[in-house]
Amino acid sequence: MSLYPLKFTPILKDKIWGGSKLKTVLNKDFSPLPNAGESWEISGVEGDISEVCNGNLAGNNLEELIEIYMGDLVGDKVYEKFGMEFPLLIKFIDANDVLSIQVHPDDALSKERHNAFGKTEMWYVIEADKGSELIVGFNQEVDKETYLRKLEDGKLEDILNNEPVKKGSCFFIPAGRVHAIGKGILLAEIQQTSDVTYRIYDWNRTDDKGNSRELHTELAADAIDYRFEKKYETEYESGINKSTELVHCPYFTTNFLDFDKSINMDILELNSFIIYMCMEGDFQIEYDGKEKLNVSKGETVLIPASLDHFVLHPDGKTQVLEVFIK
Structure with a gap:
């Protein structure tokens, strides 16, 4: 059976910070979730393998397609490097509230600790409410000791870099860079196939049972890139066609x-x-x-x-x- 352009059934994720824009803006009105925070558009993550929803291959999942079509599907060089694992996770994210401050390990650390790939990603802002901001990196030179002291004193925000955003804003988030998506932002996220996240701070939120989400203070401290960058936003000039x-x-x-x-x-x-x-x-x-x-x-x-x-x-x-x- 010959290959053709493939659509996949979105995998929707209910999140404490999710909202309604995946339905109202991106037309995912089939969602039964009250707080749909993420739509995993194409995923090879174990337990969340995307399934084709169009054409003769409908009902087959991404892993099955790679096994059958190999380089014809992903490209010979991609197949040689990643084998059966699809290398990217493609998402839409709707942040109706601020997400936790987090960091992702790089390939080496993630393989050592989790036998998984690291997580380098990027964001493209589709919509942003007036005054919306992202947290990306640090706003000054920081070392591990300073970071841990600020975290312990409840003053982590003092050293974090806040970025105002609008439609079309773009940010590259290499593994190791501290980050958080702010309230009122709808964005596309492209990332390595990995679901390894170290949560640093979650704004003292609790779930409907009064439980706080797990923090990964020690794991995160060793994964963070403490370097300060003068510019975090990706600048570009787009042309038509x-x-x-x-x-x-x-x-x-x-x-x-x-x-x-x-x-x-x-x-x-x-x-x-x-x-x-x-x-x-x-x-x-x-x-x-x-x-x-x-x-x-x-x-x-x-x-x-x-x-x-x-x-x-x-x-x-x-x-x-x-x-x-x-």
């Missing part, structure tokens, strides 16, 4: 594509799958000379590596994130 690179790292490349005309895509030399996350508008993917797949705002689609030529047809002005591995 062309891809603009937002992030390029060993784990993924993400482009922003703002287009209102048809675009021919030839990815023979890329040797990787491509993922499109639709931020605004609607478009069609034309492939195999005649077949077409409609993609709407809030939907995500995976283009197999073997589908080396296709055409994107926008329905008016359309904005997407384009994700692959170089």
